Amino acid sequence: MALTSLKELQAGDPDTLLVFEMGKNSQLDSLRYQSPIMRQVFMRFPEVLFIHRTPNPRGKILYTFLVDGPGVLPESSLTRIVYFSVPVKENTEGLVQLLQTFKKFNPDWERICTILVDPYFSLLPVLAMEFPSAEILLSAFHVCKFLQGKFYRLALEPSVKQLLLTTLKNTVCSATASNLKKMHTLLSDSVPQDLQPDLHLGWLLDDRIWLAHRWRSKAESICYFQDLEITTRLLSQFFGIELSLERSILSLLRYLKQNMEKEGASNLDLTIPANCTPLEPSAEINKFQEVEACIQHSLQTICAEPAAQLCLGEFAVVQRSVQLIGSSTDKVNVQILEDVHEVRLQGPGSCTCHFSKTFGLPCRHILTVLSSRHQVLQPEMLPEQWKPGRRTPPGSVASLANILGSRWNVGLDKELLVAFLTGEVRRLLLQCSREEFERRYNTLRELADSWIGPYFQVQV
Template structure:
């Protein structure tokens, strides 16, 4: 699921991303949600939403991630739209009762309004990380810093009232009084902040902090790269999908823990609908198109199946992006797209196929030019194929196109040109190819055509 806004020049200005696995995890564990904020280049900010409560069956920190978002800015309106996208993606949002946030989260009222039934509370993870970083910046003596950090570690793993008071006293005694306000040591004695964390055992607390640190550091590092927002969300999605996790993680679709009981049938039905839609598109390509045309389009469809598609609506066209350069599909007949593949071959490209897949539709004969349809007039088809070959040969080189793809286009066109012609024309064209091959490689070498 992807929601986005376009800015100046038609570039992506904001995006909210969530996979089916993320949605499944949140549906199982919606009661406690942690919101992590990471600053990036060019003033952009990444918001990571993670399940924060007990989550039996989850292995690895990335399994806790349920939503990624980059708002247009951090105004109240932009953040409200971001939280609104999260709610739209997750019907279980109304079950959330606790929201954990870091110090200084912008526009807290926007978050509280989006989740009126939840309590917004300071995150112990963010509190301890902030305290650790500030202690390290104080440039204390080595033994003093090690003593404070060791006490902080004990507090993290066993958040008893005694350990928190000990940590509070240690900071008060070892840090200069004028530096104490920036450490916010009063938070150590706030029982409400520590209430949820106190219920964790030593091992649970250790795993929880380790998982959150690995996840937040990894995603922040990916986000800090100087990339366009389109490339950035692609890199974040790749990092999420490829981060090593235990085979028993709830993100593993083969694991029984991957789907909650309450939504198991719903997700199964959705997968079956997707499978039938994809099979219908493949069958319609085989039924309507000539074999070379079907082969080319199936290659395009394979890209659609393995990617995320962003589909935005306009008055007269759909903006389709298969996480690459955006192209526009004509809504009238779904037969025209601005991409190179469709412009040259006049065949359904990955962008048109993405629309068909999204709308649960199949290919129709009127979406194809006549020479690509089965049973069309052979002579006319041959002439049209020749025109297609000329279009490729006359088109300017585009470095973004893979060389092997261009070669495959030429091979397909030549094959089609030889297929849709009379026997006399075939003999003439074959002799021409024979001469061309000999001129390239030499008549002394046997060239198999």
């Protein structure tokens, strides 16, 4: 079945590059793909190559090559994609095979002058070996995404965090040496010194990174970042949308083919027409931001105040984070910043994460699913005790309101964790068979005796 489905990609077009390997149980293990249209696009614009890496929950990495640089200003970066590859493993051998296949089918690779990569690209020596005449640089887009992710995780005042995010957006869209220096100074003054090395502030002052991007006007830069943001989200969602690598790749390539045909990419008209007006800064709010605003409003409307505050804190992590979403019949797998959990939306929403199990509230993973589907929180997805105007049982909303109004302390954290673990142990004991119950009970009995005291002093 896998072989037949993949061969369909070449049906009617023998010039399509398709190289793949099957692993255990006849499952797709690696793939290299390039359509004739992709090859023609690269032949026309080979000077600057942009490489984006998309991970998925199964441990695979999708490499996407796009053309970049002056003269390549499409309305959608989907039309700039020139190569897809998923190596068996992201190691030296896997990357060498990936690059050598690309070079074999694209003789114009020798014209590549610049290769743009992300900060997490650890196999730079392999790139340098395979493209000896090309300069390898961090891309402005990936540096921006790297810093955004770091800002969201910094323990700073919300107003300071928002200032950093807004200033970063304005800076990368007008990446003059003066603006970059001001951004560097702002970070140096706002972020504790011991956390600054993790931000790699020197990248802001590395002029080679920004020269490869600075030729764009401010309006063109806004279009560029918005377009890449949407494209990389699409790559993430398609690459993680199915349980098998084969189905993920097939879904992605079919979507790409349909949209390239709609956009007329076959005529290779990748330059902005004279009558095309780039987006102005005032038009920066896109459909993703509108959805996020609606979700925030639904949280504040449906949830009691303490619950809304907890959920809004979770949703802050979701916004502009790397999101990988996969689905099966009744489950949705969500990965945000490498934190993987299973989500159920039926009835009161639930997730396998600690936050959802402890509070019974919509966590960052549930909110990610809603955001990706352009949906909002519904009343039936919330447990009754968290709805406004309801009488709350002892120890639920009232105690959490106290938590929100107090400082964190070790005792409180332990109390919440013990309560969670106690409930889980009780549930597992009640649901297991009698034989399994005896085995688990005896194990707990032994642990209690050795830690707390002999049997007559301790009740399990």
